[in-house]
Amino acid sequence: MDYDFSFFLAVATLVTGVIWGGYLLVLKSTGATFDEENEPVLVEYARSFFPVVLIVLVLRSFIAEPFRIPSASMMPTLLIGDFILVNKFTYGIRLPVLNTKIIEMNQPKRGDIVVFRYPKNPAVDYIKRVIGLPGDRVAYYDKKLHINEQPVSQVSLGRYQGVGQGEDMTGNELILEDLTGVEHNILIRNGAASAEGVYVVPKGSYFVMGDNRDNSNDSRYWGTVPEENLVGKAFFIWMSWDWQHKGVGFDRIGTVLK
Numbered sequence: 001m002d003y004d005f006s007f008f009l010a011v012a013t014l015v016t017g018v019i020w021g022g023y024l025l026v027l028k029s030t031g032a033t034f035d036e037e038n039e040p041v042l043v044e045y046a047r048s049f050f051p052v053v054l055i056v057l058v059l060r061s062f063i064a065e066p067f068r069i070p071s072a073s074m075m076p077t078l079l080i081g082d083f084i085l086v087n088k089f090t091y092g093i094r095l096p097v098l099n100t101k102i103i104e105m106n107q108p109k110r111g112d113i114v115v116f117r118y119p120k121n122p123a124v125d126y127i128k129r130v131i132g133l134p135g136d137r138v139a140y141y142d143k144k145l146h147i148n149e150q151p152v153s154q155v156s157l158g159r160y161q162g163v164g165q166g167e168d169m170t171g172n173e174l175i176l177e178d179l180t181g182v183e184h185n186i187l188i189r190n191g192a193a194s195a196e197g198v199y200v201v202p203k204g205s206y207f208v209m210g211d212n213r214d215n216s217n218d219s220r221y222w223g224t225v226p227e228e229n230l231v232g233k234a235f236f237i238w239m240s241w242d243w244q245h246k247g248v249g250f251d252r253i254g255t256v257l258k
Contacts, residue, residue: 110130140194
């Protein structure tokens with residue numbers, strides 16, 4: 001069990017609910033009527049906070065959860081300082097804190113941008129793009145992908161001009177990649193060494209990579225992502241803040257991710 005924000009949110013919901021509900025039961029058992037003016041301070045706080053934390057817990061656990069992008073590994077799709085929303089139900093409904101799936105939904109598709117608990121340290125959330133599905137054979141050589149012996153289409157778009165905190169990526173090659181119908185841009189730093197090899201994706205797992213191919217700690221280095229580590233699918237940028245230049249990236253707000 002991870003003692004993260006979800007854990008403390010669940011505890012707050014439980015504690016405030018027990019205090020407020022217990023007080024009502026005591027009133028009912030004694031035949032007393034509710035009097036807001038004589039309500040104990042602790043009960044008053046519990047009554048006020050319980051519906052708030054409950055709504056936040058439900059929304060965050062079953063609907064959508066916000067995340068902030070802390071690194072450049074998904075450039076140019078996601079920039080440092082982007083705030084995204086992650087769909088929490090598209091891959092199945094899970095109980096908060098326990099992360100136990102109770103309702104089956106969809107399976108990740110090739111090209112999905114997913115948030116997951118890092119297999120080496122489940123307390124840390126990572127975000128990458130799904131490249132390989134269970135049973136796939138993924139090969140990465142000379143900065144090119146092959147999936148099940150088929151080359152993945154790549155079209156060079158020229159030199160990338162970095163923006164904001166991603167300015168140091170200026171000069172990388174911008175490439176349009178087509179993952180069997182899912183087109184997205186990636187960055188390649190020609191001349192830079194990167195992990196290469198052939199990887200067979202085991203059952204119940206996914207091979208993921210960052211769009212910033214030469215600046216991403218992904219499945220090439222630590223293996224695949226087990227299905228139970230999936231948190232959800234990233235789908236929307238709701239805010240973007242350039243920490244380096246101290247400004248809101250208004251042009252990025254409202255971007256639908258693909």
